[in-house]
Amino acid sequence: MRSVDGMTAEALARAAGRHLDLETAPFTIPRSRLLVFRAGDGVRVHTSEYERSLEECRVLDALVVHDAHGRVLPVADVQPHRISFGAVAAMAPSPASRAEPPLPSQKVSENGTESDRNRDLSGVSLTFDGLRALSMGGDPAASVRITRPDGSVEEHRIGSGLRLDVADDRSVTVAAQPVGAHAAAEEARAAEWADWFERCPRVRADLQDMAAFCWWVLGANIVELPALAGARAVVPSKIGYVGLWQWDAYFIAVGLRHGDPALAREQLELAFRFPRANGQLPDVVHEEGILATSDDLPESDRANLRRAGSRIADPTAPVPLTKPPLAAWALRKVLEVEDAPDWAAAQLESVIRSQDWWFAGPAENGSDLDGDGLPEYGHPYSSGLDDSPVFDGPIPTTAPDLAAYLVQQDREIAALAARYLPGHDPAPHLSRADRTAQLLVERLWDPVEERFIARGAGERIASDTVLGLLPLRVEGLLAEVRSALVAAIGDPARYGLAWGLPTVSAADPDFSAERMWRGPIWVNTSALIAEGLETAGEPERARALREQTVRLVIHGGGPHEYFNPRTGLKAERATTAFGWSAALFLDLAVALSR
Incomplete structure (x- = not known):
């Protein structure tokens, strides 16, 4: 092109x-x-x-x-x-x-x-x-x-x-x-x-028009957070989402790096700036403070959880709120474009402490709540996939995506530390990653159904969701596991839909084309699973998924929060001009234009 x-x-x-x-x-x-x-x-x-x-x-x-x-x-x-x-x-x-x-x-x-x-x-x-x-x-x-x-x-x-x-x-x-x-x-x-558009990534001609709009979205969504001395946060949307959500910051930084590496670094620095004493990173940094536990939730969020019948709407004790551990992944990607050794070393220290928090037990207010070596999500919000049917069951939830993220994060930390923290021993991270990868397959792989399952408070959760595909990002999976996941992605009855990868299998009773995280396509999960296909030795299928994802955004009229997988159009209640969808469209467009 x-x-x-x-x-x-x-x-x-x-x-x-x-x-x-x-x-x-x-x-x-x-x-x-x-x-x-x-x-x-x-x-x-x-x-x-x-x-x-x-x-x-x-x-x-x-x-x-x-x-x-x-x-x-x-x-x-x-x-x-x-x-x-x-x-x-x-x-x-x-x-x-x-x-x-x-x-x-x-x-x-x-x-x-x-x-x-x-x-x-x-x-x-x-x-x-x-x-x-x-x-x-x-x-x-x-x-x-x-x-x-x-x-x-x-x-x-x-x-x-x-x-x-x-x-x-x-x-x-x-x-x-x-x-x-x-x-x-x-x-x-x-x-x-x-000045802003001068920095817009130049991509393939058929992608450039939407890339320009996505670059506008990122610029338009810049806000200053008064409590942070004028720090610039690129928020998910100025419609309600006026804050720096940890997960969103990672995806937004990955897109920003192609035109404004300094602003990309600023997003990560804000996400890492306010760890709790035990190393846990907060879910949100906003103009009124941070959101790091369920006690910090606005009443509107509690009301939404009650209406949905969530078992965690009113916990008896504060529950930590964070987001999935993609910090080292985002840090590596931003540094690939423009190196910043001193800055990287400082940020990496926060990432390491956060990773250790995930594996800490309940006595340390960590996230391995049963001490079995596989950390859990203590709250649906910490997963990023708040409304997934995986969280209809008991909490805490042992989920395959979390284990996969933690495996990769330990491996990313080891590689980054070798470059930016020469005195830091990578061996504990590598051994912990191997142990977590082993537990992921031993505890959560169902060889009969040939898919990963989640467990809520130890109980099996039957829902077939995108969380079970994300272990494809783990290097060294057993061949039969890898093959089954690749087959699921291509199965038109489950995940191989015409417009892209739904967040719940189309064959699952919980599938809904419109309900958030219960069927609609999200750009971030599609982009992550494309990486998983690459890791699994399927580069052509990875490229096909990336092409399908950018076509979805163009067909749907813009980088919406999520898309109806049957029509390829904006889901009715999805937010428009959404930050991470815009950022990841840009990242995909740059990769596809090489």
């Missing part, structure tokens, strides 16, 4: 702009806490806050632009740096859009005749002027009508420009701007995006 190495930052920004429909992809900019969505012929505005829904974060229910004659000017064009209303062809182009062709004139009927709006209207545009402020400018005779959440309506003439400031309580102040202020804000936003 033809590559697009010469594609300019401006062209990439325009490619991303074609996906900004203000419905599945809102208008926002790096670090801003504002989101703009389409609302009829106008737009609506929300703030972006940790664990709060859009409905709870309403700023303006409607913002509608009118021309000098009172006619509505609908949204005409969206680019990463601005939203344009009305006829935009006559607008003065900004630096990031000078190569754009003019949009067609918009015809309107006036007194029974057609008139060309471009003849007497230069258009109106909206951009951000600060992290919690919007700026509007253009035709001074135009006006904007805003509807607030309390139902009140007011109208303001554009004049020399308007600035809308959003306070912490989401109240909005509207004030006139000095002449040229809006143009300056728009130019600054265009320059900011041009």
